[in-house]
Amino acid sequence: xxxxxxxxxxxxxxxxxxxxxPVFSALAGQTFYxxxxxxxxxxxxxxxxxxxxxxxxxxxxxxHAGFLGIGAYSVAIMSMRAAEAQGGWLAxxxxxxxxxxxxxxxxxxIIGAVSLRxxxxxxxxxxxxxxxxxxxxxxxxxxxxGDDGMTLPMYSTLGPADLSSGPVLYYVVLGLLxxxxxxxxRLMQSPFGAVIRGAKSNETRLEALGVPTYxxxxxxFALAGAVCGLAGALLAxxxxxxxxxxxxxxxxxxxxxxxxxxxxxTLFGPLFGALAVVGLEEILSQLTEHWRIIFGxxxxxxVLANRGGISGLFRARTNV
Amino acid sequence: MMTLVFEQALNGVxxxxxxxxxxxxxxxxxxxxxxxxxxxxxxxxxxxxxxxTFIPWSGSFIVGALLALAATAAVGMALExxxxxxxxxxxxxxxxxxxxxxxxxxxxxVLMVWGPAGLSIAVPSWLVGQVNIIPGVPYPAYRxxxxxxxxxxxxxxxxLVSRTRTGMRIRAGASDQQMAQAxxxxxxxxxxxxxxxxxxxxxxxxxxxxxxRSVYAGMGEDILVLAFVVVVIGGIGSIxxxxxxxxxxxxIDTVGRAFLPRVLDALLSDQIADAVAPALSTTLIYLTMVxxxxxxxxxxxxxxxx
Amino acid sequence: xxxxxxxxxxxxxxFGGVAANxxxxxxxxxxxxxxxxxxxxxxxxxxxxxxxxxxxxNSGEIHVFGQNVAHRPIHTRSKMGxxxxxxxxxxxxxxTVAENVAFGVRAALGxxxxxWTKALTEDVTDRVDKLLGQAGxxxxxxxxxxxxxxxDQRKLDVAIALSSDPILVLLDEPLAGLGADETTHMLTxxxxxxxxxxxxxxxxxxxxxxxxxAVFALSDRISVLVEGKIVATGTPQEIGQNPIVQHxxxxxx
Ligand SMILES: Nc1ncnc2c1ncn2[C@@H]1O[C@H](COP(=O)(O)OP(=O)(O)OP(=O)(O)O)[C@@H](O)[C@H]1O
Ligand SMILES: [Mg+2]
Numbered sequence: 108x109x110x111x112x113x114x115x116x117x118x119x120x121x122x123x124x125x126x127x128x129p130v131f132s133a134l135a136g137q138t139f140y141x142x143x144x145x146x147x148x149x150x151x152x153x154x155x156x157x158x159x160x161x162x163x164x165x166x167x168x169x170x171h172a173g174f175l176g177i178g179a180y181s182v183a184i185m186s187m188r189a190a191e192a193q194g195g196w197l198a199x200x201x202x203x204x205x206x207x208x209x210x211x212x213x214x215x216x217i218i219g220a221v222s223l224r225x226x227x228x229x230x231x232x233x234x235x236x237x238x239x240x241x242x243x244x245x246x247x248x249x250x251x252x253g254d255d256g257m258t259l260p261m262y263s264t265l266g267p268a269d270l271s272s273g274p275v276l277y278y279v280v281l282g283l284l285x286x287x288x289x290x291x292x293r294l295m296q297s298p299f300g301a302v303i304r305g306a307k308s309n310e311t312r313l314e315a316l317g318v319p320t321y322x323x324x325x326x327x328f329a330l331a332g333a334v335c336g337l338a339g340a341l342l343a344x345x346x347x348x349x350x351x352x353x354x355x356x357x358x359x360x361x362x363x364x365x366x367x368x369x370x371x372x373t374l375f376g377p378l379f380g381a382l383a384v385v386g387l388e389e390i391l392s393q394l395t396e397h398w399r400i401i402f403g404x405x406x407x408x409x410v411l412a413n414r415g416g417i418s419g420l421f422r423a424r425t426n427v
Numbered sequence: 428m429m430t431l432v433f434e435q436a437l438n439g440v441x442x443x444x445x446x447x448x449x450x451x452x453x454x455x456x457x458x459x460x461x462x463x464x465x466x467x468x469x470x471x472x473x474x475x476x477x478x479x480t481f482i483p484w485s486g487s488f489i490v491g492a493l494l495a496l497a498a499t500a501a502v503g504m505a506l507e508x509x510x511x512x513x514x515x516x517x518x519x520x521x522x523x524x525x526x527x528x529x530x531x532x533x534x535x536x537v538l539m540v541w542g543p544a545g546l547s548i549a550v551p552s553w554l555v556g557q558v559n560i561i562p563g564v565p566y567p568a569y570r571x572x573x574x575x576x577x578x579x580x581x582x583x584x585x586x587l588v589s590r591t592r593t594g595m596r597i598r599a600g601a602s603d604q605q606m607a608q609a610x611x612x613x614x615x616x617x618x619x620x621x622x623x624x625x626x627x628x629x630x631x632x633x634x635x636x637x638x639x640r641s642v643y644a645g646m647g648e649d650i651l652v653l654a655f656v657v658v659v660i661g662g663i664g665s666i667x668x669x670x671x672x673x674x675x676x677x678x679i680d681t682v683g684r685a686f687l688p689r690v691l692d693a694l695l696s697d698q699i700a701d702a703v704a705p706a707l708s709t710t711l712i713y714l715t716m717v718x719x720x721x722x723x724x725x726x727x728x729x730x731x732x733x
Numbered sequence: 734x735x736x737x738x739x740x741x742x743x744x745x746x747x748f749g750g751v752a753a754n755x756x757x758x759x760x761x762x763x764x765x766x767x768x769x770x771x772x773x774x775x776x777x778x779x780x781x782x783x784x785x786x787x788x789x790x791n792s793g794e795i796h797v798f799g800q801n802v803a804h805r806p807i808h809t810r811s812k813m814g815x816x817x818x819x820x821x822x823x824x825x826x827x828x829t830v831a832e833n834v835a836f837g838v839r840a841a842l843g844x845x846x847x848x849w850t851k852a853l854t855e856d857v858t859d860r861v862d863k864l865l866g867q868a869g870x871x872x873x874x875x876x877x878x879x880x881x882x883x884x885d886q887r888k889l890d891v892a893i894a895l896s897s898d899p900i901l902v903l904l905d906e907p908l909a910g911l912g913a914d915e916t917t918h919m920l921t922x923x924x925x926x927x928x929x930x931x932x933x934x935x936x937x938x939x940x941x942x943x944x945x946x947a948v949f950a951l952s953d954r955i956s957v958l959v960e961g962k963i964v965a966t967g968t969p970q971e972i973g974q975n976p977i978v979q980h981x982x983x984x985x986x
Contacts, residue, residue, distance in 0.1 A: 231520075243710045
């Protein structure tokens with residue numbers, strides 16, 4: 108997608124609006140929206156990473172939230188240590204976020220190395236099982252609150268501030284999201300991205316051209332896990348709280364919903380998807396506490412309509 | 428010690444037959460229609476809720492259970508006609524998305540209809556108490572009844588699929604849809620029937636488990652993943668594989684949770700054992716699945732042509 | 734003496750009850766066009782699937798330029814100079830025509846697929862341009878491959894096979910589904926492939942084809958496959974006169 112399609116124009120307008128949103132919500136005294144939009148953008152970031160493997164590549168991972176869990180728990184562990192030492196280098200975001208990212212990357216390499224031996228439904232199921240394994244590990248981690256999870260003893264610090272501050276977290280997240288989208292564009296136009304996209308439709312042919320696809324797919328899986336770990340680290344700071352539920356398969360399913368609803372394999376799809384999911388939840392839950400009884404059928408209708416998600420709607424409009 | 432091992436093994440088999448009842452429907456629908464149905468766990472839950480309603484209403488465990496099976500089968504068939512059949516030729520992820528929508532819908536629906544508190548089903552009076560399976564080894568009668576019912580259902584399914592005309596049609600549908608059509612099998616009706624059968628089996632699992640666990644919104648999601656693990660280990664589409672894998676997973680999970688801590692205690696220092704045991708015993712079945720798939724990427728009994 | 738381009742010894746491939754390849758022996762000298770003919774289902778595609786590495790033989794050996802490759806992965810065989818086309822055109826439908834041939838070009842240049850460079854750098858586009866020019870696809874190079882006509886997909890399929898600059902080229906029915914003009918174009922194209930304008934050894938070609946006029950016009954030698962066995966090998970003249978062949982295969986033509 109070149110930056111001049113209708114979908115990308117909307118997306119860029121949306122990003123500009125997001126950059127201005129905290130100012131307006133401060134003026135209106137509605138800081139809640141800063142909190143909500145932070146969460147939306149973190150989910151979009153996780154969605155961008157899932158889109159690389161699920162959308163562009165043929166790697167329908169159903170355990171991606173496991174990496175959110177790893178990122179979040181990495182921050183929780185470091186923040187516990189930092190709280191014991193009353194601060195120090197381990198407390199800063201510059202240390203915590205890269206370590207959380209790295210931890211998720213390592214896990215993703217191991218999980219990917221095994222999972223990528225399988226195909227199709229088996230791949231969906233083995234990634235699901237790995238995700239549940241991480242979830243069960245979280246439940247078994249009694250020192251970190253087991254089933255219930257734990258409150259972060261201290262937030263990641265950023266110079267004189269820390270990520271407990273709504274606007275600070277907000278702009279960190281927005282900055283990282285914009286970076287991830289730019290990186291996503293560049294990556295998918297690169298030879299690496301071409302291999303990932305090519306392997307989606309015709310892996311055998313790529314192999315017959317001398318491309319060892321497994322390596323590249325594994326690299327993509329690891330990169331996606333890493334960035335999702337980063338999103339998890341941000342999510343821990345956004346909620347001030349970690350729990351195994353972050354890694355539960357239903358949470359993985361939500362990430363899949365974000366990617367598919369936005370339009371799998373499109374640059375800005377995950378951004379639209381996250382906005383739609385968080386926005387719908389917000390609007391519907393004001394109508395009724397049983398908002399899922401409406402949201403569920405919406406998902407079904409989206410699939411039955413089969414228009415390639417929200418990005419697909421933009422495309423359909425331009426064709427008319 | 429011996430009695431404990433025996434009892435845990437029986438518990439393992441009993442979990443295994445419940446998993447098989449769930450996995451059978453999943454693997455049939457997977458194998459024949461190439462359809463990933465995340466909402467299968469919702470049918471398990473709906474079946475339990477129906478039973479929790481019909482059993483007190485009818486005053487009989489058996490009558491209530493049969494009504495619940497029929498009602499859940501009807502729900503399943505309605506889903507097949509309204510939604511599933513439009514998705515058979517679609518991408519697996521589309522199927523996942525749509526059936527995830529169904530999960531959200533059903534969880535919320537039971538909350539609205541039956542309230543947030545959850546329900547329970549009492550063990551029928553004639554199955555209260557213990558029986559001596561072998562002299563000196565008492566075992567709860569209800570658990571034994573679950574085990575026997577589950578095995579009977581498995582036997583029924585085996586005979587149905589491998590020995591009857593209906594089963595022949597099912598197998599024809601699995602191996603070649605066009606051929607089945609040429610044989611005069613009404614594919615649409617057959618598929619609706621298969622989903623209905625799977626739904627009834629899921630409901631049976633749900634209502635049998637209910638007196639041992641409880642009936643709550645979201646109960647399907649916890650067990651669904653185990654059922655998927657069973658299907659995948661067994662090989663998608665294989666009833667026999669599902670049966671073997673279900674018993675294996677049931678045993679590994681139950682026995683692992685019961686004895687792994689002791690084994691680790693004996694092998695490792697207390698401190699390490701205490702830290703590792705809970706994590707290892709809860710993840711044991713996932714590890715099993717990963718190992719099986721690493722060695723056999725299409726499960727133990729891969730269906731030909733899949 | 735240098736090793737033959739391809740040497741197959743006692744190759745056997747079983748599909749359930751069907752022996753698709755039943756003890757095949759075959760030697761190809763460097764630079765020849767060797768046609769494989771035989772009725773439908775006689776095991777021609779199965780044979781080249783094994784040479785490329787897409788199928789693993791049950792038994793037997795496959796030597797490419799003297800090295801036994803029977804158990805090497807597909808991509809290393811490509812690196813050794815094996816390339817193939819597909820009976821049913823096998824392109825990357827979502828990618829542009831240029832991107833379709835760029836994979837092989839990059840592999841041939843020894844470039845690994847980097848994360849941060851552009852896919853079509855200058856040295857790559859030069860060769861992409863040349864390949865597409867040769868195939869007659871230059872004017873559609875920015876179209877998604879899935880949008881091409883069948884004939885153009887066929888040309889693209891062959892161009893992709895050549896993109897990795899193979900010296901042992903396996904062509905599976907490159908003329909199937911082409912009209913008269915397109916057939917003429919493809920025949921010239923295949924002759925150009927053998928002539929090999931790039932520096933390096935002459936190309937050796939295995940040509941599977943049902944179009945007998947083309948087979949007799951192009952090939953140096955022909956092998957006839959019937960029910961997984963090679964029943965005759967020889968020059969076009971020898972094969973044309975062979976009574977077994979006439980009975981088993983050419984009889985009805
Ligand atoms: N993947 C497979 N699985 C099972 N059987 C196969 C497979 N591939 C080929 N066969 C069988 O092996 C035999 C040889 O098939 P193959 O495709 O090699 O024939 P062919 O000579 O290329 O025929 P055609 O001229 O029709 O392309 C056939 O009986 C075919 O049905
Ligand atoms: Mg063929």
